[in-house]
Amino acid sequence: MSVYSMTGYASGQQAVAGVPDEAPAWKNAHRRLGLELRSVNSRFLDLGFRLSDELRQHEPALRALLTARLKRGKVELRAYLQSQGDDTVADPPPRLLQRLASVQDQVRVWLPDAKSLSVADVLRVTSGAEPVDDERTASALMALAETVLDDFVAARAREGERLAQLIRERVAQLRGLAASAEPLVPEAVQAQKQRFLARWQEALAAGEGQVAPEAAQDRALAEATAFAIRIDVAEELGRLTAHLDEIESVLKKGGEAGKRLDFLIQELHREANTLGSKAAALELTRISVDMKVLIEQMREQVQNIE
Numbered sequence: 129m130s131v132y133s134m135t136g137y138a139s140g141q142q143a144v145a146g147v148p149d150e151a152p153a154w155k156n157a158h159r160r161l162g163l164e165l166r167s168v169n170s171r172f173l174d175l176g177f178r179l180s181d182e183l184r185q186h187e188p189a190l191r192a193l194l195t196a197r198l199k200r201g202k203v204e205l206r207a208y209l210q211s212q213g214d215d216t217v218a219d220p221p222p223r224l225l226q227r228l229a230s231v232q233d234q235v236r237v238w239l240p241d242a243k244s245l246s247v248a249d250v251l252r253v254t255s256g257a258e259p260v261d262d263e264r265t266a267s268a269l270m271a272l273a274e275t276v277l278d279d280f281v282a283a284r285a286r287e288g289e290r291l292a293q294l295i296r297e298r299v300a301q302l303r304g305l306a307a308s309a310e311p312l313v314p315e316a317v318q319a320q321k322q323r324f325l326a327r328w329q330e331a332l333a334a335g336e337g338q339v340a341p342e343a344a345q346d347r348a349l350a351e352a353t354a355f356a357i358r359i360d361v362a363e364e365l366g367r368l369t370a371h372l373d374e375i376e377s378v379l380k381k382g383g384e385a386g387k388r389l390d391f392l393i394q395e396l397h398r399e400a401n402t403l404g405s406k407a408a409a410l411e412l413t414r415i416s417v418d419m420k421v422l423i424e425q426m427r428e429q430v431q432n433i434e
Contacts, residue, residue: 129382132434133287134201136278144209144268161265163207163272165280169432170202178206185262186269193273197281199384200434207269220250228253284434291429292379294303295389298426301373302396302419306365306372308417309403313362361403361412368399368419386433392426 141162175194177187190205228250245253375392378385394414400423404416 129404130285131288131292131379131382131385132281132284132430133291134167134284134386135287135432136280136284137164137166138274138276138283139164140276140279142268144265144274152335157211161207161209161272163205163270163276165203165205165276167201167203167280167284170200173198173200174202176204178201178204180208180210182209182265183207183269186266189266189270190273193270193277197277198434200386202278205273207273209265225250228278228352241426252307288433291433294429295375295426298422298429299375301422302372303369305415305419305422309361309365309412312409312415313365361406364403364406368396370401371396371399384434386430389430389433390427393423393430396423396426411420 139162141160144159144161173195175191179187179190186207190207193256194203194205211309220335232245371392375389375396378388378392397420400419404413404421
């Protein structure tokens, strides 16, 4: 299954019969339906609709279509219906103009203060307010929405695969850093143990024999061992490697991977921080910093995965 990005865009247009068959021939018999889908990242699925007046009644059907295919992201759907050749103004039929004038006179008999019809009012009544065939429009709209949604999901899949590849590259780099840190751990522990014993011997010599040599030696070994355990980062490296294995497994499985990956990134950051705080060697500290840089880069990619 693919890994999907929450960022995507797709659009489409389709001609659709805009008026019933019995409408006057002088009216536009066809319209152009347009639909756009765009999205950015979000914690949950957040749907927004920008529909022209003729299409607002179809929002529930469009919402159901999107929720069935999308799981996360701030998604905006824009749909509009416009007459073909909207850049030209058709001449209204004289008989219709006469009828409008007659109706206006009748209205003003009863409402003398009523405003006269403007040119815009006349054009809207004669050409822009033709009835829409809801059945044809609904069928065309849903068909177009499914086509655009297929393109939209495919675009998010392509972007998701690109993000997954970037994450895999960072995982490989983290594995390399962990591998370079492993041989340094016993060396750092042993070196720190020797330094601890040396300082203890210096302190013992300064105490002029107030403590028995055997008791001092046992106490020094116990303290050195406890300190060595505290600075041993082998366990952190083991957990870090396990988290990297899980990240690769999640990417391979695909689907709704974003939240799981986000949790694993947090755990990776925790182990890298612990590695840095316990590091007893400068080289381990440098490795910890390099790890945190890579993990932060992974976090930026994961935040865009569905």
